[in-house]
Amino acid sequence: MTFPFTARSTAADVLAGVDLTGRRILITGGTSGLGRAAAEALRDAGAEVVTPSRAELDLADLAQVKAYGEKDLDVIIANAGVMAVPERRLTPIGWELQLATNFLGHFALITGRRDRLRAGARIVVVSSGAQLRAGVDFDDPHFERRPYDPWTAYSQSKAAEVLLAVAIARRRPEVTANAVNPGRVHTNLQRHIDAATMRALGAMDDNGDLIHPEGYKTPEQGAAGEVMLAASPLLTGVTGRYFDEDNQAAEVVAGGPEPMTGVAEWSVDPAAADRLWELAERAVRTS
Ligand SMILES: NC(=O)c1ccc[n+]([C@@H]2O[C@H](COP(=O)([O-])OP(=O)(O)OC[C@H]3O[C@@H](n4cnc5c(N)ncnc54)[C@H](OP(=O)(O)O)[C@@H]3O)[C@@H](O)[C@H]2O)c1
Numbered sequence: 320m321t322f323p324f325t326a327r328s329t330a331a332d333v334l335a336g337v338d339l340t341g342r343r344i345l346i347t348g349g350t351s352g353l354g355r356a357a358a359e360a361l362r363d364a365g366a367e368v369v370t371p372s373r374a375e376l377d378l379a380d381l382a383q384v385k386a387y388g389e390k391d392l393d394v395i396i397a398n399a400g401v402m403a404v405p406e407r408r409l410t411p412i413g414w415e416l417q418l419a420t421n422f423l424g425h426f427a428l429i430t431g432r433r434d435r436l437r438a439g440a441r442i443v444v445v446s447s448g449a450q451l452r453a454g455v456d457f458d459d460p461h462f463e464r465r466p467y468d469p470w471t472a473y474s475q476s477k478a479a480e481v482l483l484a485v486a487i488a489r490r491r492p493e494v495t496a497n498a499v500n501p502g503r504v505h506t507n508l509q510r511h512i513d514a515a516t517m518r519a520l521g522a523m524d525d526n527g528d529l530i531h532p533e534g535y536k537t538p539e540q541g542a543a544g545e546v547m548l549a550a551s552p553l554l555t556g557v558t559g560r561y562f563d564e565d566n567q568a569a570e571v572v573a574g575g576p577e578p579m580t581g582v583a584e585w586s587v588d589p590a591a592a593d594r595l596w597e598l599a600e601r602a603v604r605t606s
Contacts, residue, residue: 331363344367354396364550379424395443448580
């Protein structure tokens with residue numbers, strides 16, 4: 320399974336010649352960064368794109384997500400996210416903030432209403448290469464007994480998002496669900512990263528100006544993968560897969576500190592996907 324796009328393709332490239340008239344697409348976090356770039360390209364191709372802001376749909380607040388009324392959607396792009404929140408923060412139901420926002424809020428949004436999705440709908444989950452670094456710690460997902468680490472919490476949430484796509488693919492044959500790593504892009508996502516770390520990553524110069532090391536993408540390139548999964552006819556029927564920053568389906572690898580590409584075994588493990596689904600269902604039901 321190969322697709323005629325590369326890491327340099329833009330969202331507009333992916334949609335060249337595609338008419339999305341009549342399609343209704345919801346993008347979380349669609350007012351900033353990659354989500355905004357995706358929304359623009361999808362609108363240009365004729366889709367009706369709904370981009371609720373955090374004020375209308377706060378994913379960390381399950382009550383708001385449960386009450387959210389949007390329905391009859393052809394696509395949900397679970398794109399909103401927070402990264403490396405410096406201190407351990409909990410939502411009102413006691414979930415660690417990154418896992419709650421990036422994973423649980425999207426779980427509740429996607430599974431919340433029977434009439435949310437039209438037949439044949441596509442679910443797109445925007446994950447990250449960070450899923451390679453840590454899987455879901457089912458013994459202590461909210462860092463109650465282990466020391467909180469902002470990056471481990473982010474990685475866990477991004478592995479959980481891939482498991483969400485895997486779980487939907489296993490349970491919902493009437494829709495498709497895939498996850499994507501957009502690659503590295505300067506956006507508001509880096510708001511919690513201090514200047515020293517940005518410099519160490521080679522992403523900021525001594526004057527505090529952003530620079531683009533090799534491999535960094537523009538927002539339009541970073542949005543290509545999510546748009547491809549959401550709307551390219553080439554993806555019809557493809558489900559339960561993780562696409563890497565080159566916009567190709569990834570190989571399964573052993574997760575850890577080393578690998579730069581691929582999807583970690585713990586991110587696509589069917590048993591972990593089922594276990595996480597049950598954890599999330601219980602949280603939504605009892606909240
Ligand atoms: N940029 C990268 O290098 C990179 C790499 C790998 C993966 N990703 C993933 O790509 C996705 C998009 O990130 P981005 O780079 O475009 O970042 P961004 O510019 O910060 O956009 C993130 C969006 O998520 C929204 N959001 C955050 N918390 C929310 C909440 N509780 N409820 C509702 N919306 C919330 C933000 O809203 P506010 O504007 O109100 O904060 C913003 O619209 C994320 O899932 C991220 O993990 C990005």
